[in-house]
Each structure stands twice: as C-alpha cells, then as structure tokens.
Amino acid sequence: MSSHPISGCPGKDAPLATTSFQAPVESHEVTPSLLLPKLSEEARSLWSGRAAGRGRLGAARPRSSRTGALRPPGSSPVRPCASAVPRNARCTRCAPVQRRPLWPGTFAVCRCAAAPLRPPPALRSRSSGGGRKRGAAPLRSSRRGMRERSRPRGRREAGGGAGGADASPRRERRGEPAAGCGHGPAMEEGAADLRQRKKQNCTESDKMAPEERNKENSKLGRSPKYMLIQRFAKLFFGCLAAVTSGMMYAVYLSTYHERKFWFSSRQELEREITFQGDSAIYYSFYKELxxxxxxxxxxxxxxHNNKTISLKTINAVQQMTLYPELIASVLYQASGxxxxxxxxYFYIGIVFGLQGIYVTALFVTSWVMSGTWLAGMLTVAWFIINRTDTTRIDYSIPSRENWALPYFACQVAALTGYLKKNLNCSAEKFCYLLVNASTYTFMMMWEYSHYLLFVQAVSLFLLDSFALAQTEKVHEVYRIYLFSVIVGYLLQFENSALLVSPLLSLVVALMLFKSLQMFIPHKENGHLLKFIEVKLGLNTTKNFTMNWLLCQESLQAPSQDFFLRLTQSSLLPFYILVLIICLFSATQVIFRRICGEPLKETVKLEDGRIGERPEIVYHVIHTILLGCLAMCLEGMKYLWTPYVCVLAAFGVCSPELWMTLFKWLRLKAVHPILLALILSMAVPTIIGFSLWKEFFPRIMTELTELQEFYDPDTVELxxxxxxxxxxxxxFAGSxxxxxxxxxxxxxxxxxxPLYNDDDLLKRNENIYQIYSKRSAEDIYKILTSYKANFLVIEDSxxxxxxxxxxxxxxxxxxIANGHVVCEEGDNYAYSKYGRFCHEIKMNYSPYVNYFTRVYWNRSYFVYRINTVISFQS
Structure with missing residues (x-):
C-alpha cells in the first residue's frame, strides 16, 4: 500500500488516514522550517512557488474548531477531517481542488466529512457573508484581506474563473456539501453525538444576542434605542400588572375574611375559635412563642414540649413543621x-400577603410562557373566580399548604424561565438562584413538600428522557432537590421521612433508596402506604383510622360539581384544547428525535412547533400528573387547578399555539401568522369580558354581604x-x-388532629371509643392510661x-369493633353494651361510678374522671 508524501498519509488507492495539525504552543506563526522537512519534493516545490509568489508569510490565525479545520491550542477537540492534503491537491474522496487555505502557506483540509450536522447559532453560516461564521468577528477583516490578496493568483493557477473545479469550494463556503460528497461515516457518527443537547455558552449568547437583535431591528427599520425603550416599557407594565394583581388579591382576601367572620368586632376568644382542627394547633404554638x-x-x-400531649414529650417543630410560626414570631417582635x-392580625396578614405572592408568581409563569402579560391577567381572573377549587384560605388560614404553596409557585415560575431556550447568562443565573431559594424554603414549610417535588422531578425526568431539554439544566435541578432534602433533614431535626422519600429515591438511586429503607426507621410513612393500598383497591381493611381517612372529603374522588364549576367559568374547555394541541405537538417532536432529526435552537412563529419549547412540555407533563392525582383525591385539586389556569391562559394568548393548530389544518385562505396574532389577542379579550360580565357582580356581592361566625356553646365551654x-x-375528646x-x-x-404520626393516630382511635359500644370500665381504662382528668362528649x-x-x-x-349486623354478607353480633356516649347521659350505675358530670350545654357534656371509683347502686 502506497503512502501519501505528507505525514505518511495513504495514497490515492487507499483511504486517507485521519490526521490533525496543531500549531506550536508558543506562537501561531507558521514558518517553512517547521513544515518543509516533512514534505516530499513535489510538495516542497509547490510550497516554494506559492511562498515566492505571495511574499512574506503572514501570521497564522486560528479558525473555529466547528468548521472542521485546524484548531488552535487549548480549544475544545472536534472530530478531525477525513483527509489532509496540500493546497491545490485533490481530495481522494470528493475530488474537488482545495482552493481555500486555512492559514497562509499551510495545508488545506478537506471538510467533506468534518462539518457538524447542527452547528450552534454562533457558528452558522451567514446567508450574505460567504464563508464567514457567526461569532468570528475578530477574524473577519484579516480573512477578507487574505482572500482579496490570493484571489487573482488562485484564479491563474486554477486556470479558470468560477466554473469547473472551483464551484465545489464555493459551495463549501456557502455551507453546502461539496459535489460527490455524501453522508460518510463521520456524518453518521455525528448524528449520535447530537442526540444530546449541549448547553450554550453564556459568553457567546450574551455577545451574540445584541448583534442578532440589532440585525433584526435594522431589517425592520428600527433603532436599538427604540427597541430598548419598547422592551423596558413592556417589562415595566408587565411587572406593574403582576404586583398589582397580587396586592389586590391580598386586599380582597382580607376584606372577605372580615366580612365573613366579622373579625374586628369579636373578642380574642371568639376570633381564636374560628381556627378549627390542625389550624388551631399551629396558631397556639405561635402564641406560645x-x-x-x-x-x-x-x-x-x-x-422539648411536654405541655401539649399528656405522657408525651414531642419536638413540635419537627412533628408539626412550625417554621412558619417561628418566622412569624421573629418578624412580629423584630419589627416592633x-x-x-x-x-x-399580624399572623393572618402574613398569610394573605403570601397568597398575593402566590398569585403574582402564577401571573409571571403564564407571562414567561406566552410572552404577553395579558395571559397573566387571564390566569389571575380564572384563579379568583374558581377560588373554592384553587385554595383553602377561606376556612383554614394557618394550614401548612397556605404557607408553602406560594414558594412552590415561585419555584415553578423560576423553573419555567430556567428551561427556556436561548436564555442569556444573567437571566439564567437569576432563575437558577431563585429555584434554589424557593425550593429550600418550600421544603421547610410543609411536611409533604417532598411528595410534590417528586411529581415535579418525574416531569423533568420525562423531559430529559425525550431529549426535549438541556440535560445540564435538568441535572442542576436534581442537585437542588438533593441538597433541599439534606437541608430539610438537618433543619427538621433529622427527619428520617425525608431520607426515604420518593424524591430522594428518584434523584439518588433505587438501590440506595432500598438500603435506606432497611437501615433507617420510617414509621411516619407507614399509614400513607396502607392508605394508598386501600384507596387503589389493592387491599381491604376494617381498621378505624384507614376507613376514617377514606371517608374524609378531601381524600375522596372529586364530585361532578367540581367539573361543572370549572366548565361554567370556561376554564376546563380551554385547558383541554391547549393540552391536546401541546401534547400532540410534543409527540411529533419526540418522533422527530427518534428519527434522528435535531431540535431547532430557536423556534420561530412560522414554524408552528410549540412542542419544541421545553418549558411548555414541562407544564403539560406537570399538569397531567397532578390531574391524575386530583382525579383520585379531591384535596389535590388545590395543587392542580392553579396550574390549569396557567396553562389555559398561556394557550389562548400564545400565537405559537394557534400557529401550530393552523399548520395542521393547512390554512391557505388567510395568512396563518396574521390570523394567529389576531386570535391571540381577540380570544383572551372575549373571555375576559365574558368573565367580567358574569362573575364580577358575584364577587362584589361576596364583599358587601355581612356574615357572622356564631358558636356560643363553644365559647361557653x-x-x-x-x-x-x-x-x-x-382533657380528652375528639x-x-x-x-x-x-x-x-x-x-x-x-x-x-395530626395524621403524620402513628402514635397520635393510635391515640385518636382509642379516644374515639367514647362513641362506640363499649363498657364503662373499658372506657375508663383507656382514659386513665393517658392520665386524662376530664372527658368532653360532643352531641354532634x-x-x-x-x-x-x-x-x-x-x-x-x-365496623372496627365487630358490632355490625349483615355488612356485605358478613354477620356480626350485637354488643351487650349500649353506646357509651348515650348511656353516660342517663346517670346510672356503673357509669356514675367512674364519671361525674360537671358541666353541660346544648352541644357539650363534660365529665370528671374519678380517681377513686365509688360504687353506687
């Protein structure tokens, strides 16, 4: 086999070996002393003739490694060209004469198989610039000078003008493949590499963004100053609308709460009675602080709390996630x-303020997705109109989700911006920091926050699996999840439930998750797993706690009224329309990726590809997963409905979505871009006017209607x-x-009333026995085992x-005690005792031997538990 005279490359009869050239590290200047000893006689004479005709060698200038040419020292490696030939020689593969030198007097490298399939935006060929590349502005003048100096001499040596062998290199300079050059092996290998999306360099994007904008503005006849003012005005009015919406919603909640409970006219005891169930516990610890x-x-x-539950010392901060109360007490005392x-008032004012931030975050999310703050206004309108299905703030102010969900909404808004394509470096860093801060805070505010983050992590995992988002960004969010779990574990006093959460198992690994389950106790989640089994029909039980949880309204399937309310406000129909379009578009993109077609770096309006935007696909997957949970548990609707408002408002206000639909319908009678722009303004305007006409009078009626929370029996007790x-x-009771x-x-x-601890759940079940068919002696033993002194029976x-x-x-x-007759074909015997809560009111033995009535009214009966049993006939 013969070899090529240059560097031992194979000759024409054998495939050319892959070679690359690296300039000296000290200097990029190429001299004949470095190259002539390696050349054959023919190449040496060719060198001498070219150098003599041109004169002094110029300084070598490195070319971009993306073009398949020689790369300077320290640059990122790329796949080398399939052949290296002397200048004016023919390539053994594609045969064109290499007329374009890389550096003056050096080799010319054939680029038939080295050009990447999809160069980044900063390196693509300009349509009007010949062979010039974006991002190569520093080399532009020198290259133009070299071409002007060498062009006449090159034409004389080639013996012709633009025709013949010269046509192929010109096509190469225009970014077209050379004649006779097919998709070689290197081309096929490049396709595999490009299946993984690469993160764009922040420096390049920051440098090229103004240049591209200026070019577009020059085409439209707009000055950069005009565009800057326009962008600033759009940002200013959008932020003003977002903040105003949040403030107005907070004022609306405060006014509605005052009208509903007549709060300012009540005494402190009557105000505190409005907090029911777990809300009362949270506020009581705020008072203690x-x-x-x-x-x-x-x-x-x-x-180290031992004054709340008898015979039990608890860490209330860990057990009940009291970080909101800690923050509120610090702010109250520090602010004077x-x-x-x-x-x-300070406590509920903070909660209402957070709800205003919640609405502002939803506004910003829809604004970032659609590009118009009209979508944010529509999101806020739908959120307030469907308030009974979007929030529990009306009747459970101190609940944990009212403190936590505003931070989650901020995290989703920041994550939406972080997933966007072509984001400049400063905005990307800001979104990343906001995702960090909001995720950590959200983890601290709610004991069930890691379950919601698990659903979000699944959405990101699917987004990454289909290569619809940059892998680096998804992995950065995974790291945030991991550190959030670690911080939550430490700040929640080594809460072992976080270490075995599904979120951690998804981020770390399945095997690590199993090992943690084996070595770390996690009783806190045992009742949840049992509940899921019973809820899905995988198991049946007669356990009182499980059946009682299944009977709770928030843990049952949503009623038809829920879907009817969403349909009457036009939210559900538009959400389904937007969801179908985005889902089908994302499916098309996935099939294109499977077939090897790369994603576009920038999706234009006329492309009609809404499914190529990763932030949109994330919201589609996120709402589908939350919707599946909401269809099983009605309480999950408070997590699902707000993001239904966001996605529906984005869809009707987005020209890209309408353009995607029109591209499928192949409209020809009307220009689709113009029609999409018109509909993106007309449809939300029509929806807004219809909602204003129908629901604004109802909201004003709610604010003007005086109500009162009247419970004199509880106040007397x-x-x-x-x-x-x-x-x-x-005290013992419900x-x-x-x-x-x-x-x-x-x-x-x-x-x-807490359901995240097995011991408390067992206590509740035992105390509830006062309403069962048990003997007085059994009830007395249960109550004295918890050192109870008084028993309160509720007539309701x-x-x-x-x-x-x-x-x-x-x-x-x-059912749990076996005192039911003929229940689903099974027969149970009657109890020989009557129902305790009824029998104790009769004041006869043996009940009066164990209990003495000390107070009663229409709703409550209070009995003192006798320490010394007195036997009366």
Whole structure:
C-alpha cells in the first residue's frame, strides 16, 4: 500500500488516514522550517512557488474548531477531517481542488466529512457573508484581506474563473456539501453525538444576542434605542400588572375574611375559635412563642414540649413543621409591631400577603410562557373566580399548604424561565438562584413538600428522557432537590421521612433508596402506604383510622360539581384544547428525535412547533400528573387547578399555539401568522369580558354581604374551662375539639388532629371509643392510661346523621369493633353494651361510678374522671 508524501498519509488507492495539525504552543506563526522537512519534493516545490509568489508569510490565525479545520491550542477537540492534503491537491474522496487555505502557506483540509450536522447559532453560516461564521468577528477583516490578496493568483493557477473545479469550494463556503460528497461515516457518527443537547455558552449568547437583535431591528427599520425603550416599557407594565394583581388579591382576601367572620368586632376568644382542627394547633404554638421570655427559650420549649400531649414529650417543630410560626414570631417582635397591631392580625396578614405572592408568581409563569402579560391577567381572573377549587384560605388560614404553596409557585415560575431556550447568562443565573431559594424554603414549610417535588422531578425526568431539554439544566435541578432534602433533614431535626422519600429515591438511586429503607426507621410513612393500598383497591381493611381517612372529603374522588364549576367559568374547555394541541405537538417532536432529526435552537412563529419549547412540555407533563392525582383525591385539586389556569391562559394568548393548530389544518385562505396574532389577542379579550360580565357582580356581592361566625356553646365551654378547670388538668375528646381547647385555654390534651404520626393516630382511635359500644370500665381504662382528668362528649358526633351512613364515626367504630349486623354478607353480633356516649347521659350505675358530670350545654357534656371509683347502686 502506497503512502501519501505528507505525514505518511495513504495514497490515492487507499483511504486517507485521519490526521490533525496543531500549531506550536508558543506562537501561531507558521514558518517553512517547521513544515518543509516533512514534505516530499513535489510538495516542497509547490510550497516554494506559492511562498515566492505571495511574499512574506503572514501570521497564522486560528479558525473555529466547528468548521472542521485546524484548531488552535487549548480549544475544545472536534472530530478531525477525513483527509489532509496540500493546497491545490485533490481530495481522494470528493475530488474537488482545495482552493481555500486555512492559514497562509499551510495545508488545506478537506471538510467533506468534518462539518457538524447542527452547528450552534454562533457558528452558522451567514446567508450574505460567504464563508464567514457567526461569532468570528475578530477574524473577519484579516480573512477578507487574505482572500482579496490570493484571489487573482488562485484564479491563474486554477486556470479558470468560477466554473469547473472551483464551484465545489464555493459551495463549501456557502455551507453546502461539496459535489460527490455524501453522508460518510463521520456524518453518521455525528448524528449520535447530537442526540444530546449541549448547553450554550453564556459568553457567546450574551455577545451574540445584541448583534442578532440589532440585525433584526435594522431589517425592520428600527433603532436599538427604540427597541430598548419598547422592551423596558413592556417589562415595566408587565411587572406593574403582576404586583398589582397580587396586592389586590391580598386586599380582597382580607376584606372577605372580615366580612365573613366579622373579625374586628369579636373578642380574642371568639376570633381564636374560628381556627378549627390542625389550624388551631399551629396558631397556639405561635402564641406560645410570643409569650416566651426570649426567642431562644421559646424554641427550646417547642423542641422539648411536654405541655401539649399528656405522657408525651414531642419536638413540635419537627412533628408539626412550625417554621412558619417561628418566622412569624421573629418578624412580629423584630419589627416592633407589639404596640401597632394585634398578633392575630399580624399572623393572618402574613398569610394573605403570601397568597398575593402566590398569585403574582402564577401571573409571571403564564407571562414567561406566552410572552404577553395579558395571559397573566387571564390566569389571575380564572384563579379568583374558581377560588373554592384553587385554595383553602377561606376556612383554614394557618394550614401548612397556605404557607408553602406560594414558594412552590415561585419555584415553578423560576423553573419555567430556567428551561427556556436561548436564555442569556444573567437571566439564567437569576432563575437558577431563585429555584434554589424557593425550593429550600418550600421544603421547610410543609411536611409533604417532598411528595410534590417528586411529581415535579418525574416531569423533568420525562423531559430529559425525550431529549426535549438541556440535560445540564435538568441535572442542576436534581442537585437542588438533593441538597433541599439534606437541608430539610438537618433543619427538621433529622427527619428520617425525608431520607426515604420518593424524591430522594428518584434523584439518588433505587438501590440506595432500598438500603435506606432497611437501615433507617420510617414509621411516619407507614399509614400513607396502607392508605394508598386501600384507596387503589389493592387491599381491604376494617381498621378505624384507614376507613376514617377514606371517608374524609378531601381524600375522596372529586364530585361532578367540581367539573361543572370549572366548565361554567370556561376554564376546563380551554385547558383541554391547549393540552391536546401541546401534547400532540410534543409527540411529533419526540418522533422527530427518534428519527434522528435535531431540535431547532430557536423556534420561530412560522414554524408552528410549540412542542419544541421545553418549558411548555414541562407544564403539560406537570399538569397531567397532578390531574391524575386530583382525579383520585379531591384535596389535590388545590395543587392542580392553579396550574390549569396557567396553562389555559398561556394557550389562548400564545400565537405559537394557534400557529401550530393552523399548520395542521393547512390554512391557505388567510395568512396563518396574521390570523394567529389576531386570535391571540381577540380570544383572551372575549373571555375576559365574558368573565367580567358574569362573575364580577358575584364577587362584589361576596364583599358587601355581612356574615357572622356564631358558636356560643363553644365559647361557653372555653370560658368554663379557663375559670373552673385546674391548671394541671388533662382533657380528652375528639381531636378537632382538643385543638381548639389547646389554643383557647392552653390546657393539656390527650390527642391532637395530626395524621403524620402513628402514635397520635393510635391515640385518636382509642379516644374515639367514647362513641362506640363499649363498657364503662373499658372506657375508663383507656382514659386513665393517658392520665386524662376530664372527658368532653360532643352531641354532634354522638347523634351524627351523615349523608353517607358508613362514614359516620360511630359506624366506623362498630365496623372496627365487630358490632355490625349483615355488612356485605358478613354477620356480626350485637354488643351487650349500649353506646357509651348515650348511656353516660342517663346517670346510672356503673357509669356514675367512674364519671361525674360537671358541666353541660346544648352541644357539650363534660365529665370528671374519678380517681377513686365509688360504687353506687
């Protein structure tokens, strides 16, 4: 086999070997002393003739490595060309004469198989610049001078002008393949490399963004100053509308809360009664922090709390996620608000302010997706109109999700911007930092936050699996998840539930997840797994706790009224339309990726490819996953419906979505771009006017209508406890009532309305036995085991008449205790004892031997548990 005279390359009869040339590290100047010893006689004479005709060799200038040419030292490696030949020689593959030298007097490299399939925007050929590349402005003048100096001499040596062998190099300079050059092996190998999207260099994008904008502005006859003013005005008015929407929503919630509860006209005890269930527990710890002599002492009492639940010392900060109360108490004392505003107003004011941030974040998310703040206005309108299905702020102000979901909305808004293509470096860094801060804060505010982040991580995983987003960005978000779990684990006093969360298992690995489950106790999640099994029909149980959870309204399937309300506000129809279009467009993109077609770096309006935008595909997947959960659990609608508002508002206000639809329909009668722009303005305007006409009078009626929370029996009970009960007394009763007693009186209780601890769930089930068919002696033993001194029986539970017979508390207790007759074909015997809550009211033995009635009204009966049993006939 013969070899080529240059560097031992194969001759014409054999394939050319892959070679590359690297300039000296000290200098890029090429001299004959470096190259002539390696050349054959023919090449040496060719060199001498060219050098003599041209004169002094110029300084070598490195070319971009993206063009398949020689690269300077220190640059990123690329696939070398398939052949290296002397100048004016013919390539053994594609045969054209290489007329374009890389550096003056050096080799010419054939680029038939070295050009990448999809160069980045900064390196693509300009249509009007011949062979010039974007991002190569520093070399432009020198290259033009070299071409002007060498062009006449090259024409004489080639023996012709533009025809013949000279046509192929010109096509190469225009970015076209050379004649006779097919898709060689290197071309096929390049396709595999390009399946992985590469992250754009921030420096290049920052440098090229103004240049591209200036070029577009010059074509449209606009000056850069005019465009700068236009962009600033758009940003200013958009931010003003977003902030105004959030502030108006916060004021609306405050006004509605005042009208509903007549809050300012009530005494402190009556105000506190409005907090029910777990909300009462959260606010009670806020009061304890304010009463503590110092903040450090208050935190210590919460982390070593033995004054809330009898016979149990708990870390309340970990058990109940009390970071919101810690922050609120610090702000209240640090701001000097003790003499300005009452603690309860300061507390609910912070929550209402966070809800304003929540709405602002949803506004910004829709604005970033669609490019117009009209979509944000429509999102806010749909959110407020469907308020009963988007938030629980009306009747559960201190609940954890009201503190946490605003931060999650900020995280989603920042993540939406972070996933966008062609984002400049400063905006990308800002979005990344905001995602970090909001994710960490969200993890601290809610004990179930890692489950919601798990759903988000699944969405990002699917986005990355289909190569619809930059892998580096997805992995950065994964790192945020990982560090958020670690920070949450440390700040929540080594909460082991976070270490075995599905979020961590997805980010770290399945095997690590299994090993953590084996070696780390995680009883906190046991009841949730059992509940999921029963909910999905994989298991059946007669356990009171599981059946009671299944009967809760928030854990049942949504009713038809929910879908009817969303349809009446036109939200659900437009969401389904937008979801179908985006889903089909994303499916088309996935099939293109499978077939090897690369994604476009910039998607233009006329392309009609809404599915190539990663932030849109993320929201589609995210809403589908949350929607599946909402179809199973009605409580999940508060997580799903807000992002339904975002996606629907984006769709109707986005020209790209309408253009995608028109491209499928192949419209020819009307210009599709013009029609898409018109519909993106007309449709949301029509929707806005219709919503204003139909729902604005209803909202104003809610604000003008005075209501009142009237519960005199509960007020009388709390007043009696504060006046008559001993300070060291322990009360037993339903968990919901115990939360109110703890808040209003500060007395110790035997159970709490919390469902994230197995011990508390077992306590609740045992205390609920006061409404079952058990003997007085059994109930007495249960209550004394928890050191209870007083028993409170609620007449509403004892005589409950519920819409679903099997979901009443006494029915669930009868099923768990086997006191039901003929239930689903199984026969159970009657209990020989009557229902305890009924029998104790009769005041006969043996009930009066164990319990003594000390107070009663229309709703409550209070009995003292006798320490010494007196046997009466």
């Amino acid at each position: 304010l009463k503590a002599p110092s903040f450090e002492r208050g935190v210590y009492e919460l982390t 608000s003790e003499e300005v505003i009452e603690p309860v 709390m007043t009696w406890i504060k006046r008559q009960a001993p300070v060291a007394a322990v 968990p919901q009532l115990m939360g109110v007693i703890k808040l209003c009186t500060g007395w110790m209780v035997s159970s709490l 539970i004892c005589n409950e008449v519920g819409p679903v017979r099997g979901c009443r508390v006494k029915d669930l207790l009868d």
